[in-house]
Every structure is written in C-alpha cells, then in structure tokens.
Amino acid sequence: MKNTVLAKRYAKALFQVGKEENALDSFNTALAEMAALYVQVPEVVDALTNPLYPLEVREKVMEHLLAKMQVSAMVANFMNLLVQKRRANALPDIAEVFQALVDVERNMCRGTVTSAAPLSGALNSKIKATLEKITGKQVLLRTEINPAIIGGIVAQVGDLVLDGSIKTQLTGLKESIKGSE
Amino acid sequence: MKQLWKNTLSLLLAAALVAGLAVVALASGGEGGHGGGGIPAAKWWDLLWRTTNFTGLVIILVWALKKPFSQGLQGRRQAIIDKFADLEAQKGEAERIYREYEARLGKIDAEVEAIISAAVKQGEAEKERIIAEADRAAGDLRRQADMAIQHELAEARLRLRGEVAEQAVAMAAELIKQNLQDTDQNRMVEDYLDKVGAIQ
Numbered sequence: 001m002k003n004t005v006l007a008k009r010y011a012k013a014l015f016q017v018g019k020e021e022n023a024l025d026s027f028n029t030a031l032a033e034m035a036a037l038y039v040q041v042p043e044v045v046d047a048l049t050n051p052l053y054p055l056e057v058r059e060k061v062m063e064h065l066l067a068k069m070q071v072s073a074m075v076a077n078f079m080n081l082l083v084q085k086r087r088a089n090a091l092p093d094i095a096e097v098f099q100a101l102v103d104v105e106r107n108m109c110r111g112t113v114t115s116a117a118p119l120s121g122a123l124n125s126k127i128k129a130t131l132e133k134i135t136g137k138q139v140l141l142r143t144e145i146n147p148a149i150i151g152g153i154v155a156q157v158g159d160l161v162l163d164g165s166i167k168t169q170l171t172g173l174k175e176s177i178k179g180s181e
Numbered sequence: 182m183k184q185l186w187k188n189t190l191s192l193l194l195a196a197a198l199v200a201g202l203a204v205v206a207l208a209s210g211g212e213g214g215h216g217g218g219g220i221p222a223a224k225w226w227d228l229l230w231r232t233t234n235f236t237g238l239v240i241i242l243v244w245a246l247k248k249p250f251s252q253g254l255q256g257r258r259q260a261i262i263d264k265f266a267d268l269e270a271q272k273g274e275a276e277r278i279y280r281e282y283e284a285r286l287g288k289i290d291a292e293v294e295a296i297i298s299a300a301v302k303q304g305e306a307e308k309e310r311i312i313a314e315a316d317r318a319a320g321d322l323r324r325q326a327d328m329a330i331q332h333e334l335a336e337a338r339l340r341l342r343g344e345v346a347e348q349a350v351a352m353a354a355e356l357i358k359q360n361l362q363d364t365d366q367n368r369m370v371e372d373y374l375d376k377v378g379a380i381q
Contacts, residue, residue: 010227115370117363123370130374151361153370164373166357170350177346178339 007093014094015101023072028102030071034079035095037087037099039066048088058083078146109137111157114144116165119153189243193236202234 017092018027038044047053047061062083066076082088103109113127124143131139135157148152149165156162227317285292 031339102272115366117366120367123367126371126374133378149359149364151369152373160378162373164370164377166354166361166369170354173353174346177349178343180277 001073003090003093007097008085009089010078010090011094011101013099014075015105017074019105021072021074023041024102024105026072026171027075028098028127028153030069030075031091033063033069033099035092038091040086041083045089048083049086049088050174058088062088062162075175076113090093108140109135109157110142111155111160112138112142114146114149114156114165116145116147116149116151118145119143127153130161131155131162134162186243186247189239193239196232196236200229200236204229 014027014031015024018024038048044061044065048058050058059080062074062079066079071079071154082094099110111131113124119127128139128141131141139155139157141155149167151166151167151168152164152169154163154165155162
C-alpha cells in the first residue's frame with residue numbers, strides 16, 4: 001500500500017540534502033537502483049522488513065547491499081535510517097517522489113508514447129517536441145508498442161493524455177452510429 | 182255491599198226474635214213440662230244459649246272481616262276495571278294496526294311497482310357502469326399494448342443499430358489493419374501532431 005505522505009516527507013528531506021550537495025543525479029540513481037532491487041527481489045523485501053529478524057540483522061543486510069552498490073555516504077545513511085525507522089517498505093514510493101522532485105527542479109516531465117508499430121526517430125522527436133510545446137517542460141518519453149490501438153499514437157504526460165489512435169476513433173464512430181437516429 | 186249488611190242484620194234480628202219466642206214458650210210451658218209430653222225447659226235454654234252464642238259469633242266475624250273483605254272486593258273490582266281498560270287499549274292498538282295494514286295492503290301494488298321500477302333502473306345504471314368500465318379497461322390495455330410494442334420496437338432498433346455499428350467498426354478495423362502501411366501510420370501521426378500543436 002502506498003504511503004505518499006510518508007514518502008514525500010523522506011524524499012523532500014533527501015532532496016534538500018542532494019540539492020545542497022549538488023548530488024541530485026547520484027542520489028536519484030542510487031534510490032532508483034535500490035527501489036528496483038526492492039521491487040524485483042522478494043528476498044530483499046523480506047530481509048529488510050520482516051520483524052521476525054532482529055534489527056541488527058536487517059541493518060547488516062542493508063549495509064551489505066549498500067557496500068555492493070557503492071553509494072555515497074549520505075545515501076547510505078538515509079537507507080540505514082529507513083531500516084532503523086522500519087520504513088524500508090516505503091523505498092519505492094520515496095524513489096518515485098524523489099524522481100518527481102528532481103524532474104520539477106529541472107523543469108522536466110516523463111511520459112509514454114504508445115503506438116501500434118515502432119515509430120521512426122524523426123517522428124519520436126516530433127512527438128517529443130509537440131509535447132514539450134504543450135507542457136512547456138522538457139519531456140522524457142518512453143515508447144511502448146500495443147497493436148490493439150491499430151494505428152496512430154496515445155501519448156501520456158502526467159495527467160495529460162493525447163489519444164490519436166485509430167481504435168479510439170473507431171470507438172467514437174461506433175458510439176455516433178449507435179446514438180444517431 | 183250495604184244491602185248485604187242489612188240482610189245479615191235482619192237475619193240476626195229474626196234469629197233473636199225466634200230465640201225470644203222460644204224463651205216465652207219455655208216460660209209458659211215450663212211448669213207443666215214435667216207432667217206433659219212437651220219439650221223440656223232445659224232444651225229451650227240450651228237452644229237460647231246456642232242461638233245467642235251463634236249470633237255473637239256472627240257479629241264478631243262480621244266486625245272482624247268487614248274491612249278486609251270490603252277492601253279485597255274493592256281491589257278486585259279495581260283490577261277488573263283496569264283489566265277492562267287495558268283490554269280496551271289493546272283492542273284500540275290492534276284496530277289501529279289492522280287499519281294500517283289494511284291501508285298498506287291497499288298500496289302494496291303501487292309499492293311493488295315502484296320497487297320493480299327502481300330495481301330495473303338500478304340494473305340499467307349498473308349495466309352502463311360495467312360497460313363504461315370495460316371500455317376504459319380495454320382502452321388501457323390497448324394503450325399499454327401500444328406502448329409495449331413501441332418500446333420493443335425502439336429496443337430492437339437500438340439493438341440492431343448497435344450490432345450494425347459493432348460489425349461496421351469491426352470490419353473497418355480489420356480493413357485498416359490489412360491496408361495500413363507505415364507511410365499511412367506516419368502521416369496519420371504527423372497530421373494528429375499538427376492538429377494538436379495547432380490547437381495549443
């Protein structure tokens with residue numbers, strides 16, 4: 001279950017420190033990697049959050065992970081703090097909020113473009129440029145292929161959704177046929 | 182009643198007179214009684230005694246019974262008078278009822294006619310009401326049937342239109358999938374981006 005308020009609190013604290021130390025990128029990378037590890041490996045979740053294990057054992061696991069990942073001392077302290085405060089389960093949410101904070105700081109936003117077939121580089125650039133024009137921010141796009149949309153694209157950036165797919169147009173056509181008298 | 186008492190008194194006086202005569206006879210024949218064959222004086226004295234005794238008894242009885250007997254007779258007389266009055270009243274009531282029934286019997290034919298007429302009129306009204314109600318119910322049923330038909334028609338039309346739309350869209354999607362080329366896809370995306378960019 002997401003705990004956005006808690007994640008925001010921790011992420012903002014780390015963001016402030018990262019901004020002061022001009023290390024937002026490294027912090028962001030470390031957090032993202034740790035969150036990915038946490039999400040993808042269930043044993044990590046168990047080792048960091050299972051209350052049956054003593055706190056010392058959980059701290060040792062985290063220290064071992066941090067040593068392997070070679071993160072900065074500040075990030076390492078932050079991770080240890082999460083384990084000590086029994087907030088390791090909020091790691092993915094914290095990473096997500098931190099990423100959003102960094103994006104806002106750099107006037108960036110992230111989005112996805114879904115198409116039925118792979119798009120050319122020029123077309124991807126045009127989509128990116130159009131979205132940047134609309135949002136007024138730098139847009140980082142992730143592409144997805146979904147043949148179900150038949151043709152066209154569906155672009156989503158934050159709450160903004162641009163649906164130019166053939167599937168949606170056909171659905172609209174169907175509704176207009178049904179509704180016409 | 183007064184006459185009865187007078188008669189009784191006369192009888193008593195007669196008895197006293199007989200007794201007195203007997204005493205006189207006793208007095209006149211007493212001396213020669215023993216020598217002749219007449220009634221002995223002792224018998225006469227006994228008769229006198231008995232007569233006097235009887236007279237006294239009669240007087241006492243009359244004195245004692247006079248009032249209750251008189252009251253009893255008076256009450257009986259009054260009861261008979263009341264009974265007569267009651268019977269007269271009953272007779273009058275019976276005669277009144279008799280006259281009333283006689284009058285009603287005289288009018289019975291008219292009443293029968295009136296009842297029959299009223300019953301016929303009521304029956305006619307009931308008939309009219311039932312027919313009107315049946316007409317109204319038939320109208321309601323007809324309207325409901327019409328509405329149900331219209332509703333079914335509308336639903337069928339909607340269903341048919343939906344099916345046509347589904348089929349048309351499915352066919353269109355299939356056709357587009359078969360015929361959509363990369364160039365078409367690129368042009369479609371570019372057109373859409375131009376449109377979106379122009380709106381912004």
